[in-house]
Each structure stands twice: as structure tokens, then as C-alpha cells.
Amino acid sequence: MPATSPAGLSRRGFLAAGGGLSLAAMLGLSGCGDSSSPSSGKAADTLALLLPGDAPTGWEAILAKVNEKLKKDLGFAIAPQFVAWSNYQQQSLLKFTAGENFDTALQARWLNMIQLVASKSLVPVDDLISKYPNLSKTLDPQLLEQNKWSGKLYGIPQVNSAARFHHFTVRQDLADKLGAGELSTFDQLEKFWYDVKQKEKLTPIGISSNMPDLLVAFAPVGWLNQHDWENPHVSVQTFSGGSLPFYLAQDGKSTGSAKPIPFWEAPGVVDALRKVRKYYLDGIINKDALNVDSSTIKSQFESGRIATRWAMTDGLSSQSLTPLRKAVPTAQIANVVPLRGGKDAKPNQTFQADNFVVLNVKGRSNERAMQLEDWVSIKENHDLLSYGVEGTDWKPVGTDKFQQLSQYSFPGFALCWRQKLELKIKDITPTEEAWFDWAQKYDNFTLDPYASFVPDVTPVKRQDSQVNAAMTQYGNPLWIGAVDVDKGLDNLKKAVDKAGLAELQAEMEKQANTYLKGQ
Template sequence: MSHSISRRAISRRTLLAASGGVSLATLLGLSACSNGSTGSSGGTAAKNLKLLLPGAVPDGWDAVLTAVNKKLQDDLGFTISPQFINWNNYGNQALLKFTAGENFDTALQARWLNMSQLAGSGSLVDVGPLIDKYPNLKKTLNPKLLELNKWSGKLWGIPQVNSAGRIHHFAIRQDLAEKYGISEISDYATLEKFWYDVKQRDAKIVPIALSQNQSNLTCVPGPVAMFNAHAWENPSRIGQSFSGNSMPFFLAADAKTSGSSSPIPFWDEPGVVDALRTIRKYYQDGIINRDALNADAATTKGLFTNGQTASAWATTDGLSTTTLLPGLLKAVPSAKMANVVPLKGGKATKPNQTFQSDNFTVLNAKGASNENAMKLEDWLSIKENHDLISYGIEGKDWKPVGDDKFQQLSTYAFPGFALCWRTSLERRSAAMTETEADWFTWAQDYENFTVDTFAGFIPDVTPVKREDAQISQAFTQYGNPLFFGAVDVDSGLDKLKKAVSSAGLDKVQAEMEKQANAYLAENR
């Protein structure tokens, strides 16, 4: 998603998106029917664009939407009607709307959602040839970003990024850490000590609450995982899977030199089973919440902002302060917050990254007007307009601090990552914690990361589509209880292994190897 877990696509693997995919050969043949021309609806529908956005309706949204639509009408002659869909349902509902041919214009999509499937079915517009026509949009998009996010030459959406790389980590109650005599947390062992201190000394506070969307983020490296100490020390591995919620494989670390990918199931990757045992212990010790399998992201965010938990999921996008701290300070005026990224080597680590965008704004090929949808993206690339929808009503929701910062005056929080993230236009919160500012600055530099060997590899699910769908179902049924510590590790992992084996693991693993080896041969 990448700020609070209710506002962001927390990973390619976060939502329980529908399975499926299509061949890249099919993707290559779609530009004739999805080339950015005006959609079939036309007429008055083109005067009011419908947008699909994830999460809850932002506080104060009605006033902001009124101001946005007044300015849009004056400037471009049309308005927008966003529909907000709860994170837990977004993946499936967005897919159903596309496949049912509903009339809407833009949506959040990603590989970890249904983007491959939608591109292959002709549901999306290749925006690559269109961007040059929209100068405001073009100047906010780094050419390297566009090139890295093409799929076999096609750009199936506008990449939404505000940094070069993204590392999942934690926002913690720094006031509690200081209360326990911990001035700074820079390694996983100290972070774990903090959680146990919370449990022992502030029994009414849950050390960290997880939501059902986080799934294998807890243990499977990408290149780090929440409770995987080995990955925090060795952030050089990123799993590959055929579809959004399918089982990840890890490819050989020496694949670039050997030419052999030799994929292994995620449980054979060093550190993963140890992480599962750690999670199980946390579950039994009360370090994590016992209802994670059913808890939604908005609820767990609320627990942190109400002062009921001591840690929250975060990512290096500079938005933890704005989405978490205002609410926390209302509940606990003396609270402090810090971002903890427990990489063993700190900012000198250079974790692996693919540099593929986590999120894209895609155009519905059946939308009322693809042209107006692109005009909207161009309009949102003007600082005044970007500020309005991103931060709300100036003087009411925020006020500028210089040219590149803002002071938040309300709890308005818009999911810009789904529509209008523009690296050069994003303002930093004037209240951004020092720790978050340091890590956000670090994350904006491509030189602070290592390009993953398989950065441009996009597996084609077509040859194993049936098996992958069955594995995805087994992965959800037997994997999620493991990832949240709700079952014994040995018996739970054994059930998962048997289920995915019966679903066709050998065939899927062989196909992954075949495609990954072909990718290596093409890119040597």
C-alpha cells in the first residue's frame, strides 16, 4: 500500500486479491483496444469521472471534494466522484467492477492486486504513449521510473511513488521507550526488548497489533519482514510469485553468475521458519494481538492512535507522522513517536530493491473518457491542485511551511498513493519526526539500494494458472494462521506443505524455474 496501514498498499502481498493472470504475449497484443481513446460511454458521463480509491472516507472529505470539483469544473469542465472501498474488500471489489464492465474511470492497481490479469483481459489502458501529451504530469515522472515500470514495453498505469525504495518497518511510542530507559532502537534485539518491556510494565498496552492484510509480511523477506531477524541482518532477498496472493519462491542468490535460478519454496529460505517460531512465541506471550486473522487495518491503526498499542506498521514514504501522530497526541498528549528500521548496517546497508512501483493509477479501458482521466492526472500534477486534494483546505486542514513543508491542522488524510503521488510535489510534514525525516531522505536516493537480479522479472501464470489458483487458496487457508502465530509451527507448516503439494507445487516450481532461467539468459 506505501503511512498508516489503512491508507496504503502495504506490500505487493498485502491484500487477499483474487488469483489469476495472463501471458505476457497477450499483454503485448492489447494496445490496439486499450490505447487511451475516449471510452465507450461518452456523453454526460465524461463530465463526472468515477474513481475507485481504497480505505475509509477521509475526515472532512465533503468540503475538500466540493473545493476540488469547483476548481476542476472551472479549469477543465468536469468533476470527480470518488468511491472509497474498505481495504479488506478493495482487491476483490475492484476486480469485480472491472470484469463486470462497470463504468468508472480510474482505480488503484498493482501486481500484488489484479493488474496482470486486468492488463491481459484488455481492461487497462497503456498510458505510455499518452504521457508526452500532458506536460505537467510528464515533468513530475522520472524517466527511469517509467522505464523500470514497463511490462514488456507497455506502461499499464501511472506509477505512484514518493521515494526510490521502500522498506517496511515500525512506528513506535518513543515516550514509552524512554520510560524504559531505551533512548534509541537501531537493531531487532532492542526492538524485541522494547515490546517485552511494554508487556511487563504497561500491561494494558498491546506491544504491536497486526491486521489480516499483513499476512506473510510478518516473516517472508521482501527484502525485510517484520519479525524475521535474519532478514533485518541480510536484506538481500525478495521472493517471486505468480500472482498477488500466491506462494512466494526464492531464487538462487548466485543466479546472475550461474545462470540458474533454482527456486525454493519460501519455507526453505534462511530465517523464515525461525521467524515463524518467533511469531508463535509472540502470540503466546501476548506481544501481538490474538485477533489478527480477523482484524482490519483501520482498527489496528485506531488502536495505535488511541494509545492502546505501542507499535504500528510503517514504510519509508514519509507519512507515518501525518497519519499516526495527530490522533495519538489527541489521545495521549505527552506521547512521542519514532520510526524504527532495525537494519543491522543502518543506512549503509543497501537493501535489495526492484524499483517497481507498489501502486499504480490505472485507466479503465471502458471508462467514460480516458482523455479526461489523463487530464485529471495532469491537473493533479500542478502544485496548487495537488496540495488541495492531498492536504485538504488550506487554513482549515493545513497551512504551508515554506515551499516544501506543511503543518497539519486536522485529521484529514487522503490516499495520494492511489491517485496523485508526485515525488517533486510532495510536502513534508513540519512535524515529521527526526527519525522519519532521516529515513525518508535516505529512501529517496536510488544509490542507497541494490538492484535485485530479478528486478524486471514478471512471471507469466498462464501455464500454471489452475495450479496457482489452488495454491493461493491453500496458502490463505493454511499460511495465514502461521503468519500470525495462531497455530503450532511444525504441525501448521506440515499442513501447508501437504496442501500446496496436492495443489501442484512441483509443476508451479518447475515453471518458475523455467521462466526465471529464460529471464537470466535474456539479461546476461
């Protein structure tokens, strides 16, 4: 699931949204546009849901079945509206701003959740969940605890694993051919990349334009930061996505002071930058990383032109195998998590969910929305909505896997992802399955000392937006190694100093220390 930002926001929409909110004023209504007040009785028979993406193939048939059962069980139906991914952020915010009375929506930190929480547009659900047995049964108490922001839970976290940990998908057939065997350390990976470059003439690593800030200074580990893989205990925070990463002290809890430092002062970071620069110059990573989108990288990986690709512990990267084998019949892929200590490394983890189902304060019936969330937590209902009709759309494989038979695929993470109910795909590779299982257990991780710290950007909004601009200009080329490290870092430092680094750092320190005190 992309913690990275959704691609392709429309500038036109974005700027226009800035035009604000005020026809209402002219026509003498409150700014929130309250006119869509809930009409009694009839309206709440249908819940309006906002879902991202496009209606799945065969959606009408499944929806009819879902509604039929919902009507019987609970006496209401759902009417989801799909909004394309590239417009989802703007459109959902617009609907909140206009005061519409839809019931649930997908929200997240990488969407507009922080603003919506600040403006009290979301219903806190921490006290509600316990009233719904099916729902609370499928949500781990740890998950609920870690996803509280300032003590309140503002949505139902949607996860299919305890932790989210990015790592590598590699072409195992090439590794075997080059005599590297099973890869488990960063050094082995690096050797594999150089061998691939020399002997196989393909691009060893594919990087897309939404990945630069994941490469070096990122929590839980920088993707290409060897230091992090060997010491996976860093806490990194930014005021907003793409802004300057600050490293926070690991012993903050005992000292009471978070001592945030800009990323270049953190151990291992400058070395990692130099290494990435070397990869760039040696042709280990694609030179067009800043201009190529993720679907292109996916396509290239699946056509056998790239040997290593970004992966997440979501159990889905094995999906590339089938198309890849069309291009390279002997292809094998494996997932590599080069932690020192392997599965016993206990790396840091914030357990923050990437997605939440939120309840709209202005929704027609918050109670029914909760009933719905409870209803989709029952295995039978969950499977119907998530996978379709058993036998025609999917069939179970073993006890914990499924095979897709039709084209139906539902964005479950926007409504009904329950870690305990999700099935794995049939073709999951052994290595991916092993790491996916590893990510299911809370005990395999160390709780990040700043796990549920969500910095509030409001006091330093202006500085942050300027630092953000500087980071795109000077940070991105640095992250992917397109510029000389010393010169690039120098330029970056100058730019962020001017943009207000000092204020950001002070504010981060203040907020992080306050957080530590509350722990």
C-alpha cells in the first residue's frame, strides 16, 4: 500500500480547491454548506461510501448480493461511489468541505486525515468499537492502541499484517545463475547487483519517481541504506510527506528529550548517499528514476528488464511472477529482507496503519456505518465483498490462500481489510510467504519510541512548505545519486536553512518532547 503519495493530482483541481468556500456566504448560508442535512428515515436505508479506484469488473452482481444480505441482516443497503485514485484525495476533501452526508470514506495520513481530524470532521471510534463484537474480534488491541492520535482513534485501521516493512523483490533465477544463491545480506545484494550489471546487461535496480525519499532517510529503514539494514533502530519523522526527515533519539524515553537532527547528521546517512551516488554512476539504478512512474517500473520488471524491485510486506509482490514468466519462462522471484539477524532482528516499527475507514460526522447514520464495519468483519460477508462469489469468482486453496477465478477485485483496504480474515494469493512465493508471516506478529518488532507521534505542521506551515519545495529540488536528485554528494548536500543545506530549517527543528523538538512526556 503506498505510503508514498498518490500520483497525478490535478493541478487545476488543486488550485481551484484553493478558491475556498464561499458561494455559500454569498447566498447567505454557513460556510460549511450545511444544506444537505440528513433527511429522516428513508435516507439512512442506504449508506453512501466513498471508495478509491474504479468499480471492479462484475461489481453490480456482487453489490446486489451484498445488499440483499445486508438488507436481510441489518435492514439497510450500501451505495458506494468510486473515485479514481488520481482524484481521490482532492475529491474526498472537497466532499468533506462541502458538508456532504456520505457515511464512510478511506482516509490516511498520506491523504487528508490530519486536516480532517484537526477540523473535527471525523467521528472518534475508540469507544464505539468495543460495542461491535465481530469487529473488535478481528482488530488486534495493539493495532488500535498504536493508531490513536493524541489518545483518540479517528478511524478503523485497515491492515493485512501487523507491520509494514519495505524490502526487495529480486530475480532469484539470475541470482542462482550468477552463483549467488539465496540472498540475505545487503552485501550479497550489492554483489548481485554488480554481477547482474556486468554479466546480464539488465538494470539491476528499478526506481520510480515516487520512491526517492524512501531510499536513504526513511523509517523503519532506508531502502538502500546499509547502515539501517544492519541497525534497524531509527525513528524518522517529517512534518509532511516529502519534507525534511528528522532523526529522533532512540533513548528519548529515558532522557525525556527527542533531540531531532536533520538527516545528514544521522549515522550512516552520508555513507548511504555516497553509495547511492556510486550506484547511479555505475548504472546500478536507472538514470531516469526521477521521471519514470511506478507502473512503468512494474512493467519493466515483468518484462524481465529489471532485476530488483521495491516490495512491501503486503503479500502481493509474487503477482509479478506469472506475467514475468511470459517474457522469461524460467524466471523465479524471491523476496529479500536483508536485516542483520534476519527474522530475529526485531526492527523498529510504528505499527501505523496506512489506511483508515473513517466515519463522517455529517454522515446519515454513524451507527449504521459501524454496523456495516461489524458486518464485513464476519468471514462470510468479508469474503463475499473482498473476493466475490465463491466458486465463480474465487476458490479457496488450502486454509489460508485463494485463487482468483474472475476479474473481480475489490479495494478491501477502503472498507474491510481485517488482518485475521485476509487470504493470501495462491501464487505467493515461499520467501514472500515467510516474510509476510513474519510481519503478522507484533512480537517480531520493537515498538518505535515515537510510534504514535504525529507532528502537527500548523505552527510551521509556511516554513514546511518552503522546505518541501527545497527538498524536491535539491533533495530528490541527492536521494537517487544524480548529483555529487558534497555539492548536492551543500546546496540542499543552504536552501533549507533559508527556508526555515531552524524553526522546523525547534518545533519538532518541542512536539516530540511533549509526546515523550505523555508516554
